[in-house]
Amino acid sequence: MVPDERLNILARLVNPKKIVPTTFEFVDIAGLIKGAAQSEDIGRGSKFLAHIREVDAIAHVIRCFDDDNVVHVHNKVDPVYDKEVIDTELQFKDLESVEKKISKVERTAKSGDAKAKKELQSLQKFQQALQEGKNARAVEADEEDLKAVYDLHLLTIKPVIYVANVDEGSVLKGNHHVEALKEKIKGEGAGLVMICAAIESQIAELESLEDRRAFLAEYGLTQSGLEQLIRASYSILNLITYFTAGETEVRAWTIQKGWKAPQAAGVIHTDFERGFIRAEVIKIPDYELYKSEAGCREAGKLAIEGKEYVVEDGDVMHFRFNV
Numbered sequence: 001m002v003p004d005e006r007l008n009i010l011a012r013l014v015n016p017k018k019i020v021p022t023t024f025e026f027v028d029i030a031g032l033i034k035g036a037a038q039s040e041d042i043g044r045g046s047k048f049l050a051h052i053r054e055v056d057a058i059a060h061v062i063r064c065f066d067d068d069n070v071v072h073v074h075n076k077v078d079p080v081y082d083k084e085v086i087d088t089e090l091q092f093k094d095l096e097s098v099e100k101k102i103s104k105v106e107r108t109a110k111s112g113d114a115k116a117k118k119e120l121q122s123l124q125k126f127q128q129a130l131q132e133g134k135n136a137r138a139v140e141a142d143e144e145d146l147k148a149v150y151d152l153h154l155l156t157i158k159p160v161i162y163v164a165n166v167d168e169g170s171v172l173k174g175n176h177h178v179e180a181l182k183e184k185i186k187g188e189g190a191g192l193v194m195i196c197a198a199i200e201s202q203i204a205e206l207e208s209l210e211d212r213r214a215f216l217a218e219y220g221l222t223q224s225g226l227e228q229l230i231r232a233s234y235s236i237l238n239l240i241t242y243f244t245a246g247e248t249e250v251r252a253w254t255i256q257k258g259w260k261a262p263q264a265a266g267v268i269h270t271d272f273e274r275g276f277i278r279a280e281v282i283k284i285p286d287y288e289l290y291k292s293e294a295g296c297r298e299a300g301k302l303a304i305e306g307k308e309y310v311v312e313d314g315d316v317m318h319f320r321f322n323v
Helices: 005-014 042-054 079-110 116-132 142-150 176-183 198-205 209-218 225-236 261-266 272-273 284-290 292-297
Strands: 017-019 058-063 160-165 191-195 241-245 248-254 276-282 303-304 315-321
Touching: 005 241, 005 248, 042 079, 042 176, 042 292, 058 079, 079 116, 079 142, 079 176, 116 142, 160 176, 160 225, 176 191, 191 198, 191 225, 191 261, 198 209, 198 225, 248 261, 261 272, 261 276, 261 315, 272 276, 272 315, 276 284, 284 292
Parallel strands: 017 248, 058 160, 160 191, 241 315
Antiparallel strands: 241 248, 276 303, 276 315
């Protein structure tokens, strides 16, 4: 479940029977070691890498703390090296996928097929980059290039968030390991979040929100590492949240940034999109100020929007439709 204080604000105003947060799924994939992409036995093997193809983004957790009591698989703490090992393994797997497709497309291209020739050129762009030790997302690709590799679900084309696992003393300002990692990922367009796994494990044991907030405050934090990771994930995946609010429930919905009102309505039910008439939209600050939907309507703060309205993060929406 995605923590969102705006849900609590709406719940206090509407007093619904239930509150339904939106959800965000993280898949825990065991760490890879050098040589995994070429073997079925090393570091879970190449078949295990296939599981990564199913995710929308990769959160790469990297050790950024020193502790002689915690063994490192490479017997040294070097986040830049760890990042490069994972990059190399994923690149090898992507190169294998691209070259397999090239071998198929080449035959058609040699026959003079213009479409196959263009597709081959696109594939070769990615092949060259991967051979040079670059990630697929570093390729200056146009729409046709991306279309050529779409079915391959390349691992290194996925957006990445680097999660620097630090010690308790470094959770606010970081340390030299984090700085080295930051320097290495410059220009990647990747996110970076610092968390302390030791703190996160203690937070997980606390049942009430008040206790968790008090615990975080002791470290000078306002959000847990998990909350920071969720926010970073929303940002890198270009996601936003809108809300519906009524006596039955107050609920959060996740959509792509830039979606228009009918598309947003469609995540509730396809009939809402198909028979969309209009959306009634209230901004949460106005909801807080005027205390209710009726109050917002009377104050002229309930907007009537049509099919071209682009939904904004935090909108409270009520859809009118007819099918």
